[in-house]
Amino acid sequence: MIASLRADGLKMRKRWANWIMVAILLAWLVLLVYALLYLVVKTQPASLRGSQVPASVLIRQIFPENFIPTVLSTAASIGAAIMIIFGALSTASEYGWSTVQTILIQKPGRTAVLGGKGLALFVATVLISIAALAVSALSAYVVVTVDGSSSSWPAATEIVKGFGALILQLAVWAAFGAFLGIAFRSTAAAIGGGLVYLFVGEALLGSLFRTAPVIKDVLKLLPGINASGVNGAFRLTYTNPSNQVPLVDPTHGVITLLVYLVAFTVLSLLIFRRRDVGGG
Amino acid sequence: MGMAQSYAVETHGLSKRYATGVLAVNNLDLRVRTGEVYGFLGPNGAGKTTTLRMLSGLLRPTSGTATVAGGAPGSPASLAQLGAMVETPAFYPYLSGRDNLRVMARYSSVQKSRIEPVLQQVDMTDRARHKFKTYSTGMKQRLGVASALLKDPQLLILDEPTSGLDPQGTVEMRELIKDLRQGGRTVLLSSHLLNEVELTCDRVGVIARGSLVAEGTVDELRARSGGQALLVRASPIDQARRMLESLLKPDQVQLRDGLFTLAVGPSQAAAINRRLVADGVDVTELRVAEQSLEDVFLQLTEKQP
Ligand SMILES: Nc1ncnc2c1ncn2[C@@H]1O[C@H](COP(=O)(O)OP(=O)(O)O)[C@@H](O)[C@H]1O
Ligand SMILES: [Mg+2]
Numbered sequence: 001m002i003a004s005l006r007a008d009g010l011k012m013r014k015r016w017a018n019w020i021m022v023a024i025l026l027a028w029l030v031l032l033v034y035a036l037l038y039l040v041v042k043t044q045p046a047s048l049r050g051s052q053v054p055a056s057v058l059i060r061q062i063f064p065e066n067f068i069p070t071v072l073s074t075a076a077s078i079g080a081a082i083m084i085i086f087g088a089l090s091t092a093s094e095y096g097w098s099t100v101q102t103i104l105i106q107k108p109g110r111t112a113v114l115g116g117k118g119l120a121l122f123v124a125t126v127l128i129s130i131a132a133l134a135v136s137a138l139s140a141y142v143v144v145t146v147d148g149s150s151s152s153w154p155a156a157t158e159i160v161k162g163f164g165a166l167i168l169q170l171a172v173w174a175a176f177g178a179f180l181g182i183a184f185r186s187t188a189a190a191i192g193g194g195l196v197y198l199f200v201g202e203a204l205l206g207s208l209f210r211t212a213p214v215i216k217d218v219l220k221l222l223p224g225i226n227a228s229g230v231n232g233a234f235r236l237t238y239t240n241p242s243n244q245v246p247l248v249d250p251t252h253g254v255i256t257l258l259v260y261l262v263a264f265t266v267l268s269l270l271i272f273r274r275r276d277v278g279g280g
Numbered sequence: 281m282g283m284a285q286s287y288a289v290e291t292h293g294l295s296k297r298y299a300t301g302v303l304a305v306n307n308l309d310l311r312v313r314t315g316e317v318y319g320f321l322g323p324n325g326a327g328k329t330t331t332l333r334m335l336s337g338l339l340r341p342t343s344g345t346a347t348v349a350g351g352a353p354g355s356p357a358s359l360a361q362l363g364a365m366v367e368t369p370a371f372y373p374y375l376s377g378r379d380n381l382r383v384m385a386r387y388s389s390v391q392k393s394r395i396e397p398v399l400q401q402v403d404m405t406d407r408a409r410h411k412f413k414t415y416s417t418g419m420k421q422r423l424g425v426a427s428a429l430l431k432d433p434q435l436l437i438l439d440e441p442t443s444g445l446d447p448q449g450t451v452e453m454r455e456l457i458k459d460l461r462q463g464g465r466t467v468l469l470s471s472h473l474l475n476e477v478e479l480t481c482d483r484v485g486v487i488a489r490g491s492l493v494a495e496g497t498v499d500e501l502r503a504r505s506g507g508q509a510l511l512v513r514a515s516p517i518d519q520a521r522r523m524l525e526s527l528l529k530p531d532q533v534q535l536r537d538g539l540f541t542l543a544v545g546p547s548q549a550a551a552i553n554r555r556l557v558a559d560g561v562d563v564t565e566l567r568v569a570e571q572s573l574e575d576v577f578l579q580l581t582e583k584q585p
Contacts (some may be wrong), residue, residue, distance in 0.1 A: 007386035098370035105336045105364045107389035277338040
C-alpha cells in the first residue's frame with residue numbers, strides 16, 4: 001500500500017493537469033469569489049439594490065470572520081467539479097493509457113494498488129483543502145485590510161471543524177470521480193457523467209424539487225445536498241434571507257457523506273479486484 | 281515450491297473464453313523449463329497474448345490452473361519473480377522514460393539504483409529524460425523491457441517484443457533478448473515470426489486456435505512433421521543403415537529409393553557425415569530437406585476441420 005502510495009504520489013505530482021486544476025480552484029476563490037464580490041460591492045452598489053442585505057453588510061462575506069463558510073460554499077460548487085475531474089483522471093487515465101496492466105504486473109496486489117491510489121487521492125485532498133483555506137484566509141485578510149474595516153478570525157475550533165468539513169466533502173467528490181473512472185474506464189465518460197450528475201442531478205433537480213413531497217426525501221440522500229447540510233453548520237456572521245436553508249442537518253450530512261466515501265471506495269475495490277484487464 | 285523447481289511456468293488445462301464467446305485459449309498445457317528461452321509461436325489471433333495475460337494475473341482463466349515463477353498468477357509471490365511486457369508497452373505519456381521507471385520501481389519496492397543499469401542495458405540512457413510520448417515504437421519496446429528487468433526477475437515474459445520494429449530495431453532487440461537469459465533467467469517469448477524463435481529460443485511451443493499443436497526444439501519440430509530432415513545417399517546401404525540406426529533413434533531413419541531421410545536438423549549434418557565416413561561408408565549426397573520450417577509452421581497452424 002505504501003509502495004503504491006509513493007508511486008501514485010509521483011505520478012500525481014508530475015502531472016500538469018492536476019496542478020492546473022488546483023490553480024483553477026484557487027484562482028476561482030481569489031478572483032471570482034473575493035475579488036469579484038469586492039468589486040461588485042464597491043463599484044456597483046446600485047446592482048445590489050434588490051438585495052435584502054445592504055452592501056456594507058454583504059461585504060462581510062469576504063472578511064476573515066466568514067472565510068470558513070465562504071470556502072465551503074466554493075467547495076460545494078467548483079470544488080466538487082474539480083475533485084470529480086481529479087478523481088476521474090487518476091483512475092480513468094490508467095485505462096486510457098493501458099498503464100493499469102503495467103502497474104498490476106509490478107509487486108503489489110490489486111487491493112494494494114487501488115488502496116495506494118486512494119490514499120494518494122486523500123493526501124492530495126487534504127493538501128488542496130489546506131491550500132484553499134489558506135488562500136481564502138489570505139484573500140479575506142487582504143480584503144479587510146484594503147477596505148480598512150475591522151473583522152475577527154473564527155475560533156480555532158471552528159477552523160478545525162471547517163477544515164474537516166472541507167476535507168470530507170472534497171474527498172467524497174474525489175472518490176466519486178475515481179469510482180466513475182474505474183466503472184467507465186474512460187476519462188471522457190467519467191468526467192462527463194460526473195459533471196452532468198453534479199450540475200443536473202444535484203444542482204438543478206435539487207433546486208427545482210426541494211419542496212416536492214416524495215422527491216424531497218430522495219434529495220436528502222444525495223451527496224451534494226448532504227454536503228450543503230454539513231456546510232450549514234458554518235453560519236455567516238450576518239443573515240441573508242435569500243440563502244436557502246439546507247434540506248438536511250449537519251449530523252445527517254456528515255454521516256451520509258461518510259457512507260458515500262466508504263461506498264465509493266468499496267465499490268471501486270470490488271470492480272477493480274475482479275475485473276479482467278485487457279479482456280474487454 | 282520444490283528445492284529444484286524444474287518449471288518456471290506450468291499450466292494445466294488453461295482456458296479462456298471471453299465475454300464475447302470467443303474461446304481464445306483452449307485447454308492449454310504449457311511447460312517452460314527453468315533457465316530456458318521458450319518461444320511461444322503462433323499466428324495472429326492464436327491466443328498468445330491471452331495466455332500471457334493469464335500468466336501475468338491480468339485475466340482470470342475460465343478454467344484450468346497455472347503456476348508462474350513459483351506462485352499463482354498475479355499473486356505477490358509470483359509477481360515478485362516476474363517481469364513482463366504484454367502486448368504494447370504501456371507507460372505514462374507525460375512522464376520521461378526515467379520517471380516511468382521510477383514509478384514502477386516504487387510499485388515494486390525496487391531500489392532507485394536499479395534504474396540506470398536497466399536503462400543502460402536496453403541502451404536508453406540518452407533518451408531517458410525525454411517524455412514517453414515522444415518515443416518511437418522501438419524506444420517504447422526497449423523501455424518496456426527495461427521496466428520488466430527492474431525487479432531482476434527470474435522469469436521474463438515478453439509478448440512479441442519485435443512487433444512494429446524496423447529491421448535494425450528487430451536485430452537489436454534480438455541481441456538484447458540473447459543477453460536477457462544471463463544468470464539463469466527464464467525467458468518466455470511470444471512471436472508470430474518463425475525465424476525469430478528459431479534464432480533466439482531453446483524450445484518452442486506452437487499455438488494455433490488456442491491450443492498447443494506442437495512443442496519441442498526447433499529441430500524436433502521440423503523432424504516431427506517430416507518437414508526438417510537430412511537427406512543422405514550413401515553406400516554400402518546396409519552398413520549405412522546400421523550405422524545411422526545406432527547413431528539415431530530407429531524411427532528417425534527412413535530409407536526410400538536409396539535415399540535416407542533423417543529426422544534431424546541440419547546442425548547434426550557434420551557429425552553424421554563424419555561418423556559415416558570414419559566407418560568407411562561413402563557419402564555421395566547430403567542435404568537438408570526442401571520443406572522449410574515456414575511450411576511446417578503453416579502446416580501446424582493452418583485451419584483444420
Ligand atoms: N478482449 C477481448 N475480447 C474478446 N475477444 C478477444 C479479446 N482479446 C482477444 N480476443 C480474441 O481472442 C483471440 C486470441 O487473441 P490474442 O490472444 O490477442 O491472440 P494473439 O496474441 O496470439 O494474436 C482472437 O480471436 C481475438 O480476437
Ligand atoms: Mg498478441
